[in-house]
Amino acid sequence: MIDVHDLTKRYGSHVAVDRVTFHCPPATVTGFLGANGAGKSTVMRILVGLAMATSGSATIDGRRYRDIPDPATRIGILLDASAQHAGRTGREALAMSAFQLGLPRSRVDQVLAAVGLRPEESLRRIRGYSLGMRQRLGLAHALLGNPDVLILDEPANGLDPAGIRWMRDLLREYAADGGTVLLSSHLLAEVEAVADRFVLIGEGRILAQGTKDELLGDRRTFVRAAPQKPLTLALDEAGLTWTRHGDGLLIDTDAHRIWPLVPNGVVIEELRPASAAGLEDLFLRITAQTQRDTQRTGASA
């Protein structure tokens, strides 16, 4: 259980994190979304004791990270895959941490296998690793202590499509086993595919949070019918509200409630949930006022 409460971080007069409150329950993947510089990484650094909060609290299972003995056996962290000594081999980096945590050497082989790094790759110096391999090594590092909480900053960066799919499956499985995952990303589609809950942050403030259904709470249905008149009459009769939208109708209900109302002789040409565009639209809409590229990416989305 990750619990961030009223967290604020100031750098001089600049407020990087502004009264942020959210929590990540066990057995879920929480997607932490925000534009570059929104404050995601700062919140994560405070959460794991690498930065100090100005006020508020960030705890894991009720304790500050610094107060947890051998925290890496409870919490796995990947904040920056390139933060590894270039002159060390991948295996040595893991073996050193395994030793520090009092874990058997065999654990190194286990996590290497879990992240799909081959033994001969693990014996190469990290200098020669691609970003994707560094992400895998970083994830292996996070998994080393067999933690029940994972905190990952942009873990999908640099992974190829197969790697992204692999990461998604791994995290889903991890949460299914009762693990807690906090995962930041700006790859929205990727987070949408893996996360149960979402926390949207912009300019250090929480903009929205909740499950996908709660956030994409638009249950309206878009319908194109010919002729349209008999359908609108039937809708009025059933007491449903509707509005014209382009060459169709936006109806304030689920698709399955509309089907029985369609009168004989009316052809349904199109019928779909109004919110099909999903998280990306929501994200761009919600962050429109804070995002620096509003003009270019289009606030109308």
Place this chain on the structure above:
Amino acid sequence: MNPTDIFSPSSRRLFVVELRKLVNTRFGALLVAGMLAVLALMTVALVTTGHEQHLSFQNMWGMLNLPMSYLLPIFAIVLVTSEWSQRTALVTFALEPRRERVLGAKLATSLVLTLAVLLVTATFAAIATGGALALRSGIPGWRLDPTITRNLAILQFARILEGLAFGLVIRNTAIALVSFFAVPTAWTLLSSLLPWVGDHVRPWIDFAAAEQPFQNGEAPFESAHALTATIWVHLAVSLALWVGLPLWLGALRMLRIEVK
């Protein structure tokens, strides 16, 4: 921190990890290999071509330690700066958020490394003495002077602490290494330009100058003159300035700084 924590299993493992960091990078491995190569070459050179009166155990031990007094601080500098230059501090402090323990482990590692270097150089000096006794005649042989040995140890421990302090304050590997070796040169330059400063100020605040009497590179090594009270005070003042102060400031910053 509870004093008994210093000897807890996790503190011991942390210490071993820091010791391991010295040698498990390519740079560390090359540095160790370089040290051993220098010692081996010097041993051969001393035995075959050294002047007879220089070939005592004590003197050769001291001579073998001279190049070590330059290589040893590099280990301490890199032990600290690589955490920032290679950005491993992120992992180090995530594994052990009680940063004072990490710092303690690095200090312990530096001191143990110094002890190891003194023992390794003593081994090479013993080999050299044995070799010289077998091959040469009229040499002093197995002579050991407690005072010179003590001075040798003081010198090497001071050197590695200077390296640690430089690393803690400067935090960038390249800049820390360059300034560590440039500062004494700058003093030499300044002293030649302003002789008064060189005579009266430098011995107090230039650690390299203050260490000179302890090092006593003048051959024969054993004829080290008695260390006057002034020499001790010079060393104490320059060490306070170049080790105590930066160690304190650097440690405070390392304990508080945000790791990115």
